[in-house]
Amino acid sequence: MAEPVLSMSGIRKAYGSVRVLEEVGLRLEPGEVRCLAGENGSGKSTLIKILSGVVPADEGTVSIGGRTIAGDARAAIAAGLSVIYQDFSLFPNLTVAENIALLKSTAARERWHRARADRRLAEETLARMGVDIDPATLVELLPVASKQLVAIARALANDARVIVMDEPTTALTRSEVARLAGIVSALKAQGVAFLFVSHKTEEVFAFCDTITVLRDGRVVADGTAAEFDGARLGREMTGRAVETQRIERAPAPQAPPFLVARGLSRRGDYAGIDLDLRPGEVVSLVGLLGSGRTELALSLFGMVSPDEGRIEVDGRPVHFPSAIDAMAAGIAYVPEDRLTEGLFLDQPIADNINVATLSSGFLSRAALKRRAVEAVKRLRIKTPGVEPNVATLSGGNQQRVVLARWMERSPRLMILNGPTVGVDIGSKREIHEILLALSRAGTAVLVVTDDIGEALALSDRILVMVKGRVTGAFDAAEIEEDRLYAEVTKEARA
Amino acid sequence: MPMRRFTNALASPQAVVLAAAILFALVIAAFNPGFLSLATLVDLLRNSLVTGIFALGVLIVLASGGIDVSFTAIGAFAMYATMSLVMGLDVPMPILGFFVLSALIGALLGLVNGVLIGGLGLPTLIVTLGTLSLFRGALLTFVGTTYITNVPRNVISFARTMILRLENAVGQLVSLPLSFVVLVLVTLFVAFLMNLTRFGRSIYAIGGSEEGARRIGIDVARVKVWIYVIAGTIAGLAGMTHMTLSRMANPFDLVGTELNVIAAVVLGGARITGGHGTVTGTLLGALVITLINTSLLSAGVPSYWQKVVVGILIVLGTGLPILIDRFAKHRERLARAAV
Numbered sequence A: 001m002a003e004p005v006l007s008m009s010g011i012r013k014a015y016g017s018v019r020v021l022e023e024v025g026l027r028l029e030p031g032e033v034r035c036l037a038g039e040n041g042s043g044k045s046t047l048i049k050i051l052s053g054v055v056p057a058d059e060g061t062v063s064i065g066g067r068t069i070a071g072d073a074r075a076a077i078a079a080g081l082s083v084i085y086q087d088f089s090l091f092p093n094l095t096v097a098e099n100i101a102l103l104k105s106t107a108a109r110e111r112w113h114r115a116r117a118d119r120r121l122a123e124e125t126l127a128r129m130g131v132d133i134d135p136a137t138l139v140e141l142l143p144v145a146s147k148q149l150v151a152i153a154r155a156l157a158n159d160a161r162v163i164v165m166d167e168p169t170t171a172l173t174r175s176e177v178a179r180l181a182g183i184v185s186a187l188k189a190q191g192v193a194f195l196f197v198s199h200k201t202e203e204v205f206a207f208c209d210t211i212t213v214l215r216d217g218r219v220v221a222d223g224t225a226a227e228f229d230g231a232r233l234g235r236e237m238t239g240r241a242v243e244t245q246r247i248e249r250a251p252a253p254q255a256p257p258f259l260v261a262r263g264l265s266r267r268g269d270y271a272g273i274d275l276d277l278r279p280g281e282v283v284s285l286v287g288l289l290g291s292g293r294t295e296l297a298l299s300l301f302g303m304v305s306p307d308e309g310r311i312e313v314d315g316r317p318v319h320f321p322s323a324i325d326a327m328a329a330g331i332a333y334v335p336e337d338r339l340t341e342g343l344f345l346d347q348p349i350a351d352n353i354n355v356a357t358l359s360s361g362f363l364s365r366a367a368l369k370r371r372a373v374e375a376v377k378r379l380r381i382k383t384p385g386v387e388p389n390v391a392t393l394s395g396g397n398q399q400r401v402v403l404a405r406w407m408e409r410s411p412r413l414m415i416l417n418g419p420t421v422g423v424d425i426g427s428k429r430e431i432h433e434i435l436l437a438l439s440r441a442g443t444a445v446l447v448v449t450d451d452i453g454e455a456l457a458l459s460d461r462i463l464v465m466v467k468g469r470v471t472g473a474f475d476a477a478e479i480e481e482d483r484l485y486a487e488v489t490k491e492a493r494a
Numbered sequence B: 001m002p003m004r005r006f007t008n009a010l011a012s013p014q015a016v017v018l019a020a021a022i023l024f025a026l027v028i029a030a031f032n033p034g035f036l037s038l039a040t041l042v043d044l045l046r047n048s049l050v051t052g053i054f055a056l057g058v059l060i061v062l063a064s065g066g067i068d069v070s071f072t073a074i075g076a077f078a079m080y081a082t083m084s085l086v087m088g089l090d091v092p093m094p095i096l097g098f099f100v101l102s103a104l105i106g107a108l109l110g111l112v113n114g115v116l117i118g119g120l121g122l123p124t125l126i127v128t129l130g131t132l133s134l135f136r137g138a139l140l141t142f143v144g145t146t147y148i149t150n151v152p153r154n155v156i157s158f159a160r161t162m163i164l165r166l167e168n169a170v171g172q173l174v175s176l177p178l179s180f181v182v183l184v185l186v187t188l189f190v191a192f193l194m195n196l197t198r199f200g201r202s203i204y205a206i207g208g209s210e211e212g213a214r215r216i217g218i219d220v221a222r223v224k225v226w227i228y229v230i231a232g233t234i235a236g237l238a239g240m241t242h243m244t245l246s247r248m249a250n251p252f253d254l255v256g257t258e259l260n261v262i263a264a265v266v267l268g269g270a271r272i273t274g275g276h277g278t279v280t281g282t283l284l285g286a287l288v289i290t291l292i293n294t295s296l297l298s299a300g301v302p303s304y305w306q307k308v309v310v311g312i313l314i315v316l317g318t319g320l321p322i323l324i325d326r327f328a329k330h331r332e333r334l335a336r337a338a339v
């Protein structure tokens, strides 16, 4: 066995009475890509913060490149570690170039700020990634996908020996993920080791040589990727068999549609869209990034106005000049970049859940709390109570808080853009079941996604969107996965 | 994207403040035609010297996401303690010595802030409110309460040395004293620190995201200690500059002008929430605040009206850019959603 570049042993960590990590050990050899898998809240991000020296462990040792790191972030970086944090951890007030370069210059204890050199480093790194972002832009002005790319660029620019990626692809398109995979394998050939966290099963197997599974803060499985398959991975993570099949259900009732769209068009985005969204039915709108799926969804929610066509609600023509009007009509929209928008991180979980409903009348504090407790239970949010701030939740559990918030409004149409990004595979299933139950209770559900497995497992009807047009409508029970994949990527391959 | 550039320009607080100042100057000029002259500008520079120097120290603190309200007490303490020390020992001291000693005392008092904030991690507003009171109390209790008017000869002759003398429209003499050099030097130093050193950039980084700064290995506690030491040093220089301008040491001076200075920095584009602010903007802010205060004063407007005007400007200068920015970002988001 080669000398490890990274080794951790006997790591324990507790936040108050919450035990997050117990006796965790892990090693990485040069050129190894190891996946760290586990449910939401199993302790992955905490383990990463310990190895990067950002959070001190209660017990245990970390060594990188033979040097012991004890709660010292600079020493970890100097020893050759780069981390892409789940929350990106960028500086919104600085330019892309400075964000990328500051890590390296801080580690090298450089004395001077050299804007030109920073810019060159940023340009080189972004070019290597095949990404087109202006290094002079302030990071706060970037869309979430570009922020994620900048966070990746910063880690790559540092000539690291160990790169840790905590869910680096949540906001990326397929082609960007493929390019990242290319960079990873090139660096791997140069002996760089990776620790990779992702909830996307295909990515785990595409990127990784070895897998470590955490469950409730303990290592429950450790082996080469070949020893695992999707089913075993799910079983090890959750302690039970994880269903990935389509959820069994009674056929959707053929109620009169809640919302009808006819001939909806918006130049450059989508054209000639007809939609019928019925109470009791889950419809998926599946398309690649740039297919117009998000714009269409935003149009139904009053955030983007169509040039042509009409929308009817309950048979009456409507026009939504703003999201407020759409909400008044009973429509809820869960955005795709909810990690950076919409959550009040330093506010209690209860307030975050109740915020969308506060205007709908007076409720006693006790009633509000009861509602939050209910929602936490229903969405299985992993937390000791509803009082802690959202910031103390794991990433996937923060996502559930957003879902809970919108479900509390009991909307008549719920539009969800990428509802399970960053959610572990076991919980994905649970969220799907919750959404299906919500729909059968009389809500129309529209899911916008590029996750084909999700569309198949969750929906009654699937609409495929390619280049701004709905090119196919399928019964989700009938269509095969391969066929659907071919439909969705038709234009991209042509 | 000309639209974007246009809203961008409007969204910078400097632009809003500059526009307000120009408007203001034009209104005054309408009543007083002699107002628009080089002499007015020189007079303005002289009157904004102390505010400008203080403001540069405050800029560093605001950029790091902190706030300092103790700097006037530091300035007064450093200036008065220097004078009583030198006068008490009765040794000859070159003029430079006065400034150096005052700066050192300021640095020491700043270190107290720095240790409490950086070392112990206490909230900046609480700490500096406390030390404001502490330094002022200590000055009046232990150092002295009497005006020192018989300042040494070399201080007087420094105060009388002018870089520039001009006659204004009504025949009064206006002049720019040699202490203007202090402002120039402090400006150069702060501009250098904030833009050309990695230390300066880590100040902005901390202001942008303290946790993020820690994660990339910036020693946040150490940087913070230095920030307050530097701010204290600059306050010491501002205090001494104030003394040379008034040619006497008054221990009751300066304290009470904090908000004026902070207003200047915020009008100049720094944000109370940290991470932003430039040297140019800060100097501009100091000029505008001084312009408003002095011209209203000379127009015979009661001083509480000055407060109203300054208040309105602060709300406009900080609120308008935020609103415009929010609007622009909203548009951009929609535009992007439509790509």
Ligand SMILES: Nc1ncnc2c1ncn2[C@@H]1O[C@H](COP(=O)(O)OP(=O)(O)OP(=O)(O)O)[C@@H](O)[C@H]1O
Residues within 6 Å of the ligand: A015, A018, A020, A038, A039, A040, A041, A042, A043, A044, A045, A046, A047, A086, A382, A383, A391, A392, A393, A394, A395, A396, A397, A422, A424
């Ligand atoms: N600062 C904190 N204070 C209290 N509890 C915390 C804090 N940080 C994390 N936790 C708790 O530690 C547990 C593990 O969180 P962690 O973020 O490591 O999970 P994760 O495996 O990364 O999950 P995900 O897949 O959702 O990102 C969670 O139960 C979380 O609530």
Ligand SMILES: [Mg+2]
Residues within 6 Å of the ligand: A044, A045, A046, A086, A166, A394, A395, A396
């Ligand atoms: Mg995590």
